[in-house]
Amino acid sequence: YTALAAADLPQLAVNVTDDDSVGLVLADGGAKTLDEAGGTATYTVRLNSRPTANVTVYTVSSNPQAVTAAPATLVFTAANWNTAQTVTLTALDNDAGGAGSARITHKLETEAEEYTALAAADLPQLAVNVTDDDRAGLVLADGGDKTL
Numbered sequence: 054y055t056a057l058a059a060a061d062l063p064q065l066a067v068n069v070t071d072d073d074s075v076g077l078v079l080a081d082g083g084a085k086t087l088d089e090a091g092g093t094a095t096y097t098v099r100l101n102s103r104p105t106a107n108v109t110v111y112t113v114s115s116n117p118q119a120v121t122a123a124p125a126t127l128v129f130t131a132a133n134w135n136t137a138q139t140v141t142l143t144a145l146d147n148d149a150g151g152a153g154s155a156r157i158t159h160k161l162e163t164e165a166e167e168y169t170a171l172a173a174a175d176l177p178q179l180a181v182n183v184t185d186d187d188r189a190g191l192v193l194a195d196g197g198d199k200t201l
Contacts (some may be wrong), residue, residue, distance in 0.1 A: 055118050056114055057085055058079060058137070063154070064085075064199055072186065074101055074102060075100075075101060075104075075108065075167045075168050075170070075171060076100070076101035076102070076171070076175070077088065077096070077098060077099075077100065077101065077159055077161075077171075077176050077177055078098070078099050078100070078101050078177075079091060079096055079098055079177045079179065080096065080097045080099075080137060081095065081096040081097060082096045082137050082177060082179050083179075084113035084180040084181070084182070085142060085179065085180070085181045085182070085183060086097070086154050086181075086182045087120065087142065087143075087181060087182070087183050087184070088144060088183075088184055088194075089144050089146050089153070089183050089184060089185055090144070090146045091144065091145075091146070092143070092144040092183070092184075093095075093141055093143050093144070094141075094142045094181075095139050095141050095142070096139075096140055096141065096142075096179065097134060097137035097138060097139050097141070098110060098112075098137065098138050098140060099129070099134065099137045099138065099141070100129050100134040100135065100168075102134070102167070103131055103134050103135075103165065104130070104131060104163065104165040104167065104168055105131070105165045105166065106128065106163055106164040106165040107128055107129065107130050107163065107165075108128070108129045108130075108161060108162075108163040108165055109126060109127070109128050109129075109161065109162040110126070110127040110128075110129065110159055110160070111125060111127075111159065111160040111161075111162070112124070112126075112127070112158075112159060112163055113125075113126055113157065113158045113159070113160060114155045114156075114157055115156040115157075115158065116153060116154065116155035116156075117155075118145060118153070119144065119153030119154065119155050119181075119183050120142055120144055120145070120153070120154075120155035120157070120181045120183060121142070121145065122140055122141070122142055122157050123141050124140070127134060127140070132176050140157075142157065142179075142181055144181075144183045153182075153183040153185075154180070154181060154182045154183060155181045155183075156178055156179070156180055156181070157178060157179040157180075157181060158173070158176070158178050159176045159177065159178070160173065161175070169187075172190050174198055177189070181197065188193070
């Protein structure tokens, strides 16, 4: 084999197809139902592929008087893009009666070209329903004898 010249060796062409797609992945991201007085639920967020620059993901509640999402900002880097970050949803007590609902949406901010092409419609959303804990009734605050 030492007598073979490099020109005598067969050449092989190799094509590599990139199968990494950009996107946001929600785990435990199905619809949630929370109790009104402080009920909580969680879901996790990660990127689908390694970004070329930091990607900031904002979690936004369509009805922040009924449901909050925290943290409101998640930052993904080339080092942590595939590490899930937890978002906690919390229902707020409205004291007015009636159940509430919200849609949690996600917005991206980045210099990574591959992620700037994602449209808001391509980002996952999460539906949250809040069960009402207010009950109809009469509360007497004075506590004394009264005739009604």
